[in-house]
Amino acid sequence: MSDRPGGATLTESPSATAPRRPPSGMTVLFSLLVSVVVVTVGVVGALLWTVTGDNARRWAEAWQRCGPGWLAGPDASTAGANEDMHRFVRCVAPVSREQASWSLYAVGLLVLVALLCYAAYPAVITRRRGLGRFRPEGELAEVLEGLRRVAGLRTPPTYLLRPSEETRVTRDAMTFGAFRARHIALDMGLVKDFGHDRDRFRAVVLHELAHARGRDVHITYLTKAVWAAFVALAWVPAAIGLLLRHDASAWLFAAGLLVLTALVLSIRNAILRERELHADGVAAAVVGREDALRVLHGEERPGLWRRFTHHHPSAARRRRFVTEPALLDTPRWWELPVVGVVVGMVGSNVWYVATIALVTLPGTNGLLVGLLVAPALTAPVVVAVWRVVRLDPDGTHVPRWLVFAGGLALGCLVGRQLSLTSVLVGASGGSAFGSDLVAVPGLVVATLAVALWTASVAREASLSAVVVAVTAAVGLLTAVWWLHSTVGSLWSWDFYDKGPEFPDPVGRAAGWLDEATHWLTLRNLPLTTLVYVPIVVPLLSLLWLVPALVAPRVFDLRRALRAGLVGAATVMVLTCAAVLVARWSIPSEIRANDRFAIVFHFSAIVLCVVVQAVVAFLLRGPHRAVLVPLAATTTALLSSAAFFLVVEPLYRAVDLRASDPESLYPAPDFQIIADFGQYSVLLGLLVSSVAATLGALLRPRPAAGPAPGGMRGTVAVTIGTVVLAAATVPPAIDYWKAAGPSTTPAECLVGTWTERSRTSFVPADPDEEPLRFTGSGSVLVYTGDGRFRAAFSPASADHSGQRYVLAYSGVVSGTYRVDGDHIVYSSVAPGVEVSFSVDGTPVDTRPVTGFADDAFTCTGDTMTQKGPSYSITLVRVEAGR
Incomplete structure (x- = not known):
């Protein structure tokens, strides 16, 4: 038109x-x-x-x-x-x-x-600017309608006019509105442009219509x-x-x-x-x-x-x-630091609220929040790098990845200091800055790895595929990082041989074995946590699996599978050789010790990881970031299978343990084989990533050529990872159960309790035996901040044909503290009286000023309280607050 x-x-x-x-x-x-x-x-x-x-x-x-x-x-x-x-x-x-x-x-x-x-806002703007309704007519109305159709706006906006003297010289417009209403305010000077500078009028109005x-x-x-x-x-x-x-x-x-x-x-x-x-x-x-x-x-x-x-x-x-x-x-330089600040603040506060609101096994709240935080930390890096690579195919902006990684990590550090948790800790004289600062390098390394991996596949895969692949694969790693950085144990290490359940030392005759056991059982606690999460191996496998499914003819998966097969065969041969050498060079009394089996087990894991690193370093060709995880995972899984099917029979055949047919992997318990696979996959991927990076720096990446089609071997490897994950479910459950919450007596006391039975002995006459009062139904409430409330039901006793009743006039309240196995009461609020009646006739009334200290036992939802002359049994009816 x-x-x-x-x-x-x-x-x-x-x-x-x-x-x-x-x-x-x-x-x-x-x-x-x-x-x-x-x-x-x-x-x-x-x-x-x-x-x-x-x-x-x-x-x-x-x-x-x-x-x-x-x-x-x-x-x-x-x-x-x-x-x-x-x-x-x-x-x-x-x-x-x-x-x-x-x-x-x-x-x-x-x-x-x-x-x-x-x-x-619309009413305020209209009033402040003195806007009036503008109804264009004639050619002006036709032009505005034509511009609306060109801009693709379905509903015509409401045009307003600024009739003031000031707008007779200004030539601008603005769009505003609320909900579905759209208003465009035109200056008088702009309307005049319609007659002598229509191109300018058209451009300004189209700019405003573009907003709408x-x-x-x-x-x-x-x-x-x-x-x-x-x-x-x-x-x-x-x-x-x-x-x-x-x-x-x-x-x-x-x-x-x-x-x-x-x-x-x-x-x-x-x-x-x-x-x-x-x-x-x-x-x-x-x-x-x-x-x-x-x-x-x-x-x-x-x-x-x-x-x-x-x-x-x-x-x-x-x-x-x-x-x-x-x-x-193009991503702006400040976007990822801002994302880091927001994630640090929101994640910390969500963790605090979730820990208060949810009752779970220790650590699982942190993992849950970490799984929510992980996409927020990884997806922005993926999107930013993907956009840079797509807009810059020559790779001139690769150094910006360093900015992405460092900016996100530093932003997360700042955000954590501004969270509610940090404010509360600071208000109590503490500080979490040290543990948060220590956590930054781990996040920087992780985001750098994500950036490098994304850059390697961005030219072949869609953005959605890359986001899903990276988030699914590294989400659990990020969740574990979040969990341990929250409780300050990210860089916590221990030696497994120092645990009480570990076998006794062999003695001076084999001091080398004790020394080897000590260093081979060095454990990083976050890695240990990660090993006992059942789905970690399938998630890590998505690093290569998702891009391969999205673009099956781009990546030469057969090269990675061949490299993984060679690596697994190498591990099997070297391990079998180690079995034979150990059988004829180490005395039988040393081989019979349980520590020897542990050293052999962890030595095999170290050997497998070293072979994975060599395979990753030597792997040539393009797309290393996709093929190296496949090769490393294949090496680890096939080595685990070879250990169970080849090394284990050889272990038995040569009687390496010098005892009864003792198995390294006692069937049908697959926990150790699952540990071997998990540790070798995790450590192997980490070390292989470093080796592959060194290999890429020393050898230029060759140009990508046409890759053979097909996905042979992919299904088998995927099934293997799923089977391995399933084998780790029982030990994972046992691990978290072992870390289950325990309560102190003070914590057990907190809650609302109903009296099941009460027996007390009150002397009615100095010359007679005390009366035995019984009752039930009283409600006692103990709060976590040291307060209590007690609504006592009447207690009664029958003696010599008369009925005696003890009754309280209201709810007793005050404060308490727990001293060992005793409840010490104090600050009982005045105003409540206890009355003593015989056959309905009041005999004595006294104010309640305090209580004797209770000796109590609390187990689960049952509690008993005992004093010099009473015994009470209570049942919890509501958890503590």
């Missing part, structure tokens, strides 16, 4: 010119903005709870009572560290749940205020609404908190809030700049670059502060994006 007499013609092809969705960069940034704001406002709500009433004292007492064991540092075992952590969180749960409820209230208020601001068509209007004004709600619900309460509390932790939080405010402001402004660049690109696709470039405005080269705070990109940047549209897909 032609929008002016004798003018240029615009082709109506909206599907080719403009997307109907907001640019992905805006969506990601908005998600990050919401995450940061929600977490920050939640932390502010929790801190407001702290400065209200005597909550600060209650919180300090709870941490003092519950925290020393955990805050002093983790045990020298994974189970110990996790158990201490869970015990601590359960202990402080009564006060932490109150605090968490304030966080939820604050977040709910944030959502309400943000929605109200969002709904009010791209559906970024709601994100834009939701962003502004979230910012307004953040200022109102973060800074105003924080200022009140600073006025009420002047200690160092409050000022430390204020400093952290300043950092978060700068982060929120930078994300907000980045969203607003991103929408302008996107609309510029859409307008240029419709009207042409020349017309689009004519209407660009803004500071040419603003300073650093203006670039940080301004809503519009510079004119130079806008021109660059119009002439090079591919730049819209």
